[in-house]
Amino acid sequence: MVYDNDNIFAKILRGEIPCDKVFENEYALAFNDINPQAPIHVLVIPKGEFVSMADFSVNAPDDLTVGFFRAVGDVARQLGLEKDGYRLLANTGDNAHQEVPHLHFHILAGKKLGPMLSR
Numbered sequence: 001m002v003y004d005n006d007n008i009f010a011k012i013l014r015g016e017i018p019c020d021k022v023f024e025n026e027y028a029l030a031f032n033d034i035n036p037q038a039p040i041h042v043l044v045i046p047k048g049e050f051v052s053m054a055d056f057s058v059n060a061p062d063d064l065t066v067g068f069f070r071a072v073g074d075v076a077r078q079l080g081l082e083k084d085g086y087r088l089l090a091n092t093g094d095n096a097h098q099e100v101p102h103l104h105f106h107i108l109a110g111k112k113l114g115p116m117l118s119r
Contacts, residue, residue, distance in 0.1 A: 046060065052103055
């Protein structure tokens with residue numbers, strides 16, 4: 001899949017669309033989801049043009065790969081989520097209901113989240 005520079009996360013990274021920022025460094029941007037599915041629902045996106053984890057794992061430079069995953073952990077720590085727990089979720093493709101074609105991790109927390117998948 002080719003990266004779409006007009007996707008909403010690309011526009012957020014370029015500052016064309018505002019976000020409710022939680023964290024930012026040179027590798028990642030984290031912000032509150034506009035349609036939260038849990039009391040805490042933060043999206044963490046890498047700074048770069050990556051559609052999916054498969055794309056990112058092959059094409060991201062090593063410093064971005066390490067920096068992005070550290071940023072995900074930094075956000076969880078900053079939000080104080082380690083004690084009670086949280087869920088990380090990254091959807092890829094149509095079958096997983098990926099809505100924005102830019103790699104992103106959901107951090108979900110703030111309540112008992114229940115089973116991973118409904119049948």
